[in-house]
Amino acid sequence: MRSINKPFVVAPPAGARIRTRLRLSAADEAVVRAVGDYLGSLAGADLSWRCRLGPTDDQRAVRKRVLTSRSSSRWAGSITRTSNDQWQRARANLIDHRIALRRASRVISSRLATPVKQRQGRVRGYASRAERFAKQARLQHLKAELAEVEGRLDAGRVSVCRGGRQLAKQRHTFKDARLTEEQWRTRWQAERRFLTADGDADYPLGNGTIMVHPVDQWCEIKLPSQLAHLANRPCGRYRLTCPVTFTHRSDEWAAQVTTGAVRYDTTFDPAKGRWYLAASWRLAAVQPPSLQALRCHRALGIDLNADHLDCWVLDACGSPVGPPHTIVIDVEGPATTRDGRLRAAVTSIIRLATASGCRSLVVEDLEFSDVRQSGRETLGRGRRGRSLRRIIAGIPTRRFRTLLVGMAVNAGLWVVAVDPGWTSKWGGRYWKASLGKETRRSVTVTGHHAAAVVIGRRGLGLRARRRSGVPGHDRRIVAGELPARPDYHRLGCEGPGPPGSQRAAAAPCKTRSAERSRLGDQVVQDRLGPPGQDILPVLT
DSSP states (O other): OOOOOOOEEOOOOSEEEEEEEEOOOHHHHHHHHHHHHHHHHHHHHHHHHHHHHTTSOOOHHHHHHHHHTTSOHHHHHHHHHHHHHHHHHHHHHHHHHHHHHHHHHHHHHHHHTSOTTOEETTEEOOSSHHHHHHHHHHHHHHHHHHHHHHHHHHHTOOOOOTTOHHHHHGGGOHHHHTOOHHHHHHHHHHHHOOOEEOOOTTSGGGOSSEEEOTTTOOEEEEOOGGGGGGOSBGGGEEEOSSOOOOOTTHHHHHHHHHHSOOEEEEEEETTTTEEEEEEEEEOOOOOOOOHHHHTTSEEEEEEEOSSEEEEEEEOTTSOEEEEEEEEEOOOOSOHHHHHHHHHHHHHHHHHHHHHTTEEEEEEEOOOOHHHHHHHHHHSOSHHHHHHHHHHHHHOOHHHHHHHHHHHHHHTTOEEEEEOOTTHHHHHHHHTHHHHHHHSOTTSOOOHHHHHHHHHHHHHTTOOSOOOSOOOOTTSOOOTTOOOOOGGGOOTTTTOSSOTTSOOOOOOOOOOOOOOOOOGGGOOOTTSSSOTTOOOSOOOO
16 A cells, blocks of 8 residues: 655646737748748758658758758758757657557456456456456567567667648548538648747847847748748848737736747647737746645635536635535537636636635646556446546546646745645545535435545645544533644555555554643632732631
């Protein structure tokens, strides 16, 4: 049984990114398309060169020198940097794929070593001989694929598809993808266009290739040497006829333009037929507060599920405050729609935390990579197993954490990540029933709300277990039960396992002496003053 990991404060984002729409004229769009297509061809050739080099020296200086003669020094630097990043990302993906294949092979091998319909410890055999035979064939397939991946890694062969491998496969399945050849060609060209300009603080307005003026609202693009005849400004530059301005975080962008470097990315959305310009820059490093400082304030415990968020406000002592809250998330539809709905849910969480006086948002440190890799072997069979795998695949863990951290820092809040082990089981056993009795009848307390309370208590450094029968300040302690004292509890005292299972015993502590006041400070009920003071004279 594993132990509960300690909570930690999530680091704030290192950069910022904003986007605006470009309302290009016909002449502007023709120039931008020509520049993007030409630089895209150079980027494809450079990426092919980088992939042929393998894990040896990337020869960036040589590649940049070759590209400079065909474009410019700034464009060449952006292209070579992007090629190196793509190669590194592709190699990291290949390493992750090797880890997934090894994990799946290990799980299948352990189940094959167990007889059919039997169990050895926590490993159970397959339900039938036919299923076991099918898993033997799958294990051979996984081992063959693993050998191929390891061979590619040893030889340094990494493949990168500019434009996306999924979109490239749709070229042969137009009917299944519900695309025409013209629509696919438009998307393919838009994805392979290259219009990325890295920032440089030594240049005016933070960039030497794409320059945007924050006051005059003009945008100029440095044209490659082969397209210098399209320039309408001196030094081979082209100025767009439409005004360019940013509305979101415009003050931060304007300050960054005058003092630092800003990177610009120009993209085209074929579905909407719109051009966009995105600006990104590096933020100043911020030292997050300590857990001890955050635990002196209220916290909001958040339980993330596939289609909703459940949260509860907790005070510094770990007691729930107010009613529970449920925020519905609709994860159906295209990626942009899902992202907007998730962003709206995060906005609701931040508003709730701000109105409740919270300083931190406590979430689970979820990572379903191992479950997604071996879920076919560990999450059950049939309809129930498929449904459970579909639910886990639909939980937006990484996107939710990224949005929550970035938006919380802007609101003055901090995100605390805790271990997700057995939060639902501990909440359902020790908190669900008692919270259901304490809240109104019109409010339904679910197991997810109870799990949010356990998550919040772990972030506050308190134990998850709740002892029943805790009296108020004006009642005596029930016989045989002790009140919960959060200041004495240590994180993880609930044991490394779910309720009712074998748990590690909590560290013993000696009985403390009663904290009573002295006799001289007490006021007796049948006297007018404290003992030892004669108010009335003695009558003789």
